[in-house]
Amino acid sequence: xxxxxIPRKFEQLVDQAHMVAVEVFRKNSRKYDLAEHEYPKExxxxxxxxxxxxxxxxxxARVGSxxxxxxxxAERGNRNxxAERGNRNxxxxxxxxxxxxxxxxxxxxLLTMPRQGLGQAAIAAVATPEQLKRFGxxxxxxxxxxxxxxxxxxxxxxxxxxxxxxxxxxxNGEKIFVTSGDRAELIVVWATLDPSQGRAAIKSFVVxxxxxxxxxxxxxxxxxxxxSDTANFVLDNVRVPADNLLGSPExxxxxxxxxxxxxxxxxxxxxxxxxxxxARACLDRVRELLxxxxxxxxxxxxxxxQPAPAAEFISMESDWEAARLLTLRAAWxxxxxxxxxxxxxxxxxKAGRVCTDIALRAVALAGSIGYGEGExxxxxxxxVKILDxxxxxxxxxxxxxSRLLLGKTSAELK
Amino acid sequence: MATQPxxxxxxxxxxxxxxxxxxxxxxxxxxxxxxxTERFLQxxxxxxxxxxxxxxxxxxxxxxxxxxxxxxxxxxxxxxxxEPTDEQRMLRDSVGEFALARLRPAAQEADAACAAPPELxxxxxxxxxxxxxxxxxxxxxxxxxxxxTSVLMSEALAQGDMGIAVACLAPAGVSTALSLWGDADxxxxxxxxxxxxxxxxxxxxxxxxxxxxxxxxxxxRARREGSDYVLDxxxxxxxxxxxxxxxxxxxxLGDDAASRPALFIVESRSAGISVEPEPAMGVRAxxxxxxxxxxxxxxxxxxxxxxxxxxxxxxxxxxxxGWCAVALGTGQAVLDYVIPYVNERRAFGEPISHRQxxxxxxxxxxxxxxxxxxxTYRAAxxxxxxxxxxxxxxxxxxxxxxxxxxxxSDGVQLLGGHGYVKEHPVERWxxxxxxxxxxxxxxxx
Numbered sequence: 001x002x003x004x005x006i007p008r009k010f011e012q013l014v015d016q017a018h019m020v021a022v023e024v025f026r027k028n029s030r031k032y033d034l035a036e037h038e039y040p041k042e043x044x045x046x047x048x049x050x051x052x053x054x055x056x057x058x059x060x061a062r063v064g065s066x067x068x069x070x071x072x073x074a075e076r077g078n079r080n081x082x083a084e085r086g087n088r089n090x091x092x093x094x095x096x097x098x099x100x101x102x103x104x105x106x107x108x109x110l111l112t113m114p115r116q117g118l119g120q121a122a123i124a125a126v127a128t129p130e131q132l133k134r135f136g137x138x139x140x141x142x143x144x145x146x147x148x149x150x151x152x153x154x155x156x157x158x159x160x161x162x163x164x165x166x167x168x169x170x171x172n173g174e175k176i177f178v179t180s181g182d183r184a185e186l187i188v189v190w191a192t193l194d195p196s197q198g199r200a201a202i203k204s205f206v207v208x209x210x211x212x213x214x215x216x217x218x219x220x221x222x223x224x225x226x227x228s229d230t231a232n233f234v235l236d237n238v239r240v241p242a243d244n245l246l247g248s249p250e251x252x253x254x255x256x257x258x259x260x261x262x263x264x265x266x267x268x269x270x271x272x273x274x275x276x277x278x279a280r281a282c283l284d285r286v287r288e289l290l291x292x293x294x295x296x297x298x299x300x301x302x303x304x305x306q307p308a309p310a311a312e313f314i315s316m317e318s319d320w321e322a323a324r325l326l327t328l329r330a331a332w333x334x335x336x337x338x339x340x341x342x343x344x345x346x347x348x349x350k351a352g353r354v355c356t357d358i359a360l361r362a363v364a365l366a367g368s369i370g371y372g373e374g375e376x377x378x379x380x381x382x383x384v385k386i387l388d389x390x391x392x393x394x395x396x397x398x399x400x401x402s403r404l405l406l407g408k409t410s411a412e413l414k
Numbered sequence: 415m416a417t418q419p420x421x422x423x424x425x426x427x428x429x430x431x432x433x434x435x436x437x438x439x440x441x442x443x444x445x446x447x448x449x450x451t452e453r454f455l456q457x458x459x460x461x462x463x464x465x466x467x468x469x470x471x472x473x474x475x476x477x478x479x480x481x482x483x484x485x486x487x488x489x490x491x492x493x494x495x496x497e498p499t500d501e502q503r504m505l506r507d508s509v510g511e512f513a514l515a516r517l518r519p520a521a522q523e524a525d526a527a528c529a530a531p532p533e534l535x536x537x538x539x540x541x542x543x544x545x546x547x548x549x550x551x552x553x554x555x556x557x558x559x560x561x562x563t564s565v566l567m568s569e570a571l572a573q574g575d576m577g578i579a580v581a582c583l584a585p586a587g588v589s590t591a592l593s594l595w596g597d598a599d600x601x602x603x604x605x606x607x608x609x610x611x612x613x614x615x616x617x618x619x620x621x622x623x624x625x626x627x628x629x630x631x632x633x634x635r636a637r638r639e640g641s642d643y644v645l646d647x648x649x650x651x652x653x654x655x656x657x658x659x660x661x662x663x664x665x666x667l668g669d670d671a672a673s674r675p676a677l678f679i680v681e682s683r684s685a686g687i688s689v690e691p692e693p694a695m696g697v698r699a700x701x702x703x704x705x706x707x708x709x710x711x712x713x714x715x716x717x718x719x720x721x722x723x724x725x726x727x728x729x730x731x732x733x734x735x736g737w738c739a740v741a742l743g744t745g746q747a748v749l750d751y752v753i754p755y756v757n758e759r760r761a762f763g764e765p766i767s768h769r770q771x772x773x774x775x776x777x778x779x780x781x782x783x784x785x786x787x788x789x790t791y792r793a794a795x796x797x798x799x800x801x802x803x804x805x806x807x808x809x810x811x812x813x814x815x816x817x818x819x820x821x822x823s824d825g826v827q828l829l830g831g832h833g834y835v836k837e838h839p840v841e842r843w844x845x846x847x848x849x850x851x852x853x854x855x856x857x858x859x
Contacts, residue, residue, distance in 0.1 A: 001488075001491055001495055001497075001498075001499055001795075002495060002496060002497070002498055002502075002562050002791050002794075002795050003491035003493065003494060003495050003795050003799070004494060004496075004788060004791060004792035004795055005490075005491065005494065005792075005795070005796070005799075005801070006494070007492060007493050007494055008490075008492070009492070087493050087495045087497065088493075089493045089494050093494065299804045299805045299807070299808035300630055300727055300730065300731075300804060300808075301628050301630055302626075302627070302628055302629075302854075303812060304626050305626060305628035305630075305631070314808060314809070314812055315812055315816070317809060318789065318808075318809040318810075318812040318813050319785075319813070321789055321792075321806075321809045321813075322782075322785025322786070322788065322789055322813055322817075323785070325785065325788035325789060325792060326781070326784060326785055326788060328494060329496060329784075329788060332494055332495075332496060343784075346780065346781045346784060349777070349781055350781050350782075350785060395770075395774075398770075398773075398774045398777045398778070399770070399773075401777040401780060401781065402767075402770075402773035402774060402776055402777040403773075405753060405776055405777060405780055406753060406756070406757055406767045406773060406776060407757070408767065408768070408773070412764075412768050413767065413768050413770070413773050414768075414770075
């Protein structure tokens with residue numbers, strides 16, 4: 001039966017996440033926007049509380065589990081039990097809903113929640129049970145991008161060479177834009193076993209942050225999400241044990257890279273959810289400001305029969321609603337084990353662009369209140385822009401979507 | 415389509431009560447055999463002359479209900495779910511097959527003639543469109559109130575052609591309105607005709623001919639005179655205005671200060687009604703026209719829903735939802751048409767779909783269409799669960815108006831000059847999608 005309401009069983013989860021957003025995230029929003037690179041120590045206690053309430057392995061509904069195993073891991077774990085039929089609203093949706101609320105609070109702080117890094121998604125997607133035991137639950141960052149390889153992750157130049165004598169992998173190269181790279185305990189590094197073999201030769205390796213070969217080059221100064229550190233590293237003969245390679249070391253001509261890329265089917269709806277959370281913060285605040293200015297939103301009258309700001313608000317809200325529903329759909333499909341690459345990219349594309357647009361229009365509607373640092377609207381408008389970029393830019397999402405719709409390969413539709 | 419079991423067989427296999435009437439009719443057998451009709455209504459709709467409204471049938475109750483019958487709304491759903499019920503799937507699929515097999519081939523001529531082929535209208539009636547919103551005790555087909563079912567069927571029908579779909583669906587809007595808000599007397603008088611063999615042409619008349627029209631600030635007025643109401647005003651873009659036998663008309667009730675918009679049941683045979691054809695940019699097969707009311711006397715029982723303002727605002731929103739549904743169908747038609755086109759059309763030695771400028775337009779059509787669809791489904795599912803739906807309809811309406819129009823425009827653009835000529839249907843979809851975003855009334859789910 002078609003129903004697009006949030007299930008009641010998630011109400012408590014959403015309420016809890018909202019409380020965290022109000023009490024912890026909002027109260028520290030401006031502080032760590034101004035104090036870039038300073039560690040938000042308030043999050044340590046929060047992380048401990050959340051983990052205490054939801055021990056690792058408990059599965060669904062971990063508030064703020066971010067991109068970590070709460071989504072991808074649980075999804076994977078349940079696959080074996082998957083014979084049952086019927087509609088499921090599970091961990092993917094729960095994670096998404098928690099995330100939206102937390103990002104309504106502050107997306108920068110969410111991104112730097114201890115032990116919630118993106119790397120856990122990659123670990124959960126391809127790790128063996130033994131690797132899951134070793135690495136699961138630890139704070140893991142993700143190192144993919146390089147100075148000369150952004151969206152084109154197949155062009156990665158960081159190399160991994162196997163040292164037969166020591167039984168270790170030796171990594172060399174340069175990685176940029178590593179979210180929480182300096183704060184995490186582990187860094188999942190993408191590297192190629194053989195640059196001549198393209199995508200199939202790309203593997204991910206788990207590197208301990210304190211590995212002596214891993215040299216922090218610098219921390220970026222950014223437009224937004226300043227609470228979340230972004231690190232650049234040089235990998236200078238980084239040596240890791242043989243079984244720190246996630247998944248299989250075989251270079252399979254087909255399928256190997258797509259396994260790595262499947263991580264994104266799980267994480268893209270979550271990044272879309274972050275954008276939805278930030279944009280809702282903007283909508284909520286601008287609606288209050290419009291109301292103070294004497295402009296009421298009327299859902300009965302046609303847009304042309306309303307004051308321009310009210311009509312603009314409804315337009316913004318409607319695109320937000322479309323993005324939100326597209327994102328819920330992608331999560332719902334993941335919960336029901338339906339392939340969702342297309343829908344995940346649609347959610348990310350729509351949410352990335354409309355949420356940025358909503359935030360910028362909210363600033364404009366609010367005027368000097370919106371533009372000044374006395375409020376958070378200007379910050380949200382800076383924060384939200386990254387969400388149309390990382391985990392695949394708007395343009396990459398459109399490429400993925402159009403290739404799938406048109407039945408084109410990446411060689412045909414470049 | 416040919417390899418699947420026929421619809422009647424599938425209906426029986428599912429044992430669905432809603433399909434019983436469908437399986438019993440011989441429509442489906444005929445569908446596979448007959449060529450689409452070439453007979454169109456000619457003349458009347460294309461002239462600009464004002465004529466008297468159709469004399470129409472006499473509506474009279476054979477049996478009186480003691481109290482109004484209502485379809486119950488369903489319980490609150492526990493889970494987020496995008497799967498229709500088996501019943502909805504069957505209804506949607508049968509209407510969809512009909513739409514692609516019959517409406518699509520007839521669309522261009524119907525558009526030119528400003529009339530839907532009568533045979534198609536008859537066949538659409540046999541699909542039970544005007545029975546979906548009617549309570550079972552009055553001969554309806556679906557147990558519970560389901561705006562979702564109506565949306566799915568409307569969407570599927572409009573995928574064939576929006577104009578003909580609107581002509582087919584307009585009477586369903588009236589039967590649903592009577593089911594939702596009619597009193598026992600009104601239901602006994604009118605609803606039996608909508609579940610019978612010959613469904614009357616009927617439509618919800620809200621729109622008025624002026625810029626910045628707002629259905630909550632009506633120019634049409636109904637004033638009290640003794641126990642009667644006297645109706646004056648003009649309604650615009652009313653589907654099947656010329657052959658309509660029954661209209662639900664929105665008018666401002668009362669004198670100035672305390673006046674409020676209300677709905678009236680108006681039979682076309684009432685004195686003082688005239689009709690003017692109003693062919694428009696699109697939705698032409700719906701034979702849109704103006705209704706002119708000059709001192710039309712209505713009995714007291716013509717007032718629908720007791721003049722309750724919440725009935726009126728629900729009506730406006732459910733009408734907009736109807737237009738959202740048909741915009742989805744036409745949007746899907748655009749997407750399904752442009753994908754093979756851009757893959758086959760070659761320029762500079764390769765298919766034009768190999769260019770991002772082209773491919774991204776296709777991606778954006780798909781993204782926006784799905785956003786429109788999910789917003790529309792959400793609003794409809796709230797109706798069925800008895801949750802407030804004004805906000806959700808407003809959001810869906812805005813998406814279907816703006817994003818839907820962009821889809822229509824991109825559909826033409828992707829075909830270039832070929833999209834601009836009538837050899838391809840995209841120019842018609844462009845015209846239709848503009849209407850779907852602005853017309854008030856006419857449909858109702």
